[in-house]
Amino acid sequence: MTIKEGDFVKISYTAKLEDGTVIDSTDENVAKEAGVYEEHARYGDIVIVVGEGHVLKGLEEDIIGKEVGYKGTVEVPPEKAFGEYDPNKKEMVTLKKFKEKPKPGDRVRVGDKVGVVEKVVGRRAIIDFNHPLAGKKIIFEYEIKEKIEDPVEKIKALFLIHTGRELEAKVEDGKAIVEVPKDVAFNQFFILGKITAVNKIFEHLPEIREVELVERYVKEETKEESS
Incomplete structure (x- = not known):
């Protein structure tokens, strides 16, 4: 189960500065204790596609060649984190x-x-206009929890990565069927993200020949209909 570029992997991490200051974490409790908790952020393990820049380059490079279950630390230099200070x-x-x-x-x-x-x-x-962390070395403590193999889970992961939404999906005869919530009809971020997600599905899942996005509406029963 050695990790290579293009693999879908589930990881957790905590990122710190050299002085031990926590700047980010997938663990909600750690984020709260460190004072970096964001109310609308999503906490818990995350799925990344290795090689696509979903995490900092230095962390991504360290993941390649490791195995599922690996726990360790990597020091990421500025040039592979948020850049040198300019x-x-x-x-x-x-x-x-x-x-x-x-x-x-x-x-x-x-x-x-x-x-x-x-x-x-x-x-x-x-x-x-430098990034606030430009010129800083970032230290990651991370764990590789799982390598995702199931096509449905990969599809759901791609939509979460590129739209920020957790969607229901299934695969039938080479077609990916994804349920789209009705509240995103005019959400520009979702509209642009779904196009990227669909293109990534075709790129990473060659067995998928078609993606169908389904908007489902259910009629609410009136008092007369329910009586």
Whole structure:
């Protein structure tokens, strides 16, 4: 059960800085204890497709060649984590770009970039567009829980990865049938993600020749009909 590129694997992990500060974890309790818990985040083991960048490159590379059941630690250097710190990624931005005057430490969006306000000088702000963890070594404690082989579970995993939604699915005669919840009809993230998920199904499951997305509506009974 050696892990190779293209495999679907279920893992758990906790990520720390060199000083031991926890920055992320798949374990809800660990995240709460460390003060990094996010209310709307999904906790528990995650499924990744090895080689597709679903986790940091350094962690992904360490997973390859390991076996199911492996528990260990890997130190990921900045260039295989969030990148080296680049002092040239700081910019002076006029305060006219903001609805409200920003303060040092605020995360702000300028055009298509997100950065942190380093300081405000007169009518301009110095924005650092480096990732907050740029230049940091990340230490992962992780476990490989399972290698996913079942086609249905792979399909469900791909939709979860690319749309953020857990969907019901089944396979019949080379066709993947996926139930789509009615509340995503106008969800742009889901609409774009489902296209990627379908393409990935064809890429990773050659036995699937067709994907059918089913929107199911059930009529609610009126009082007269139920009496």
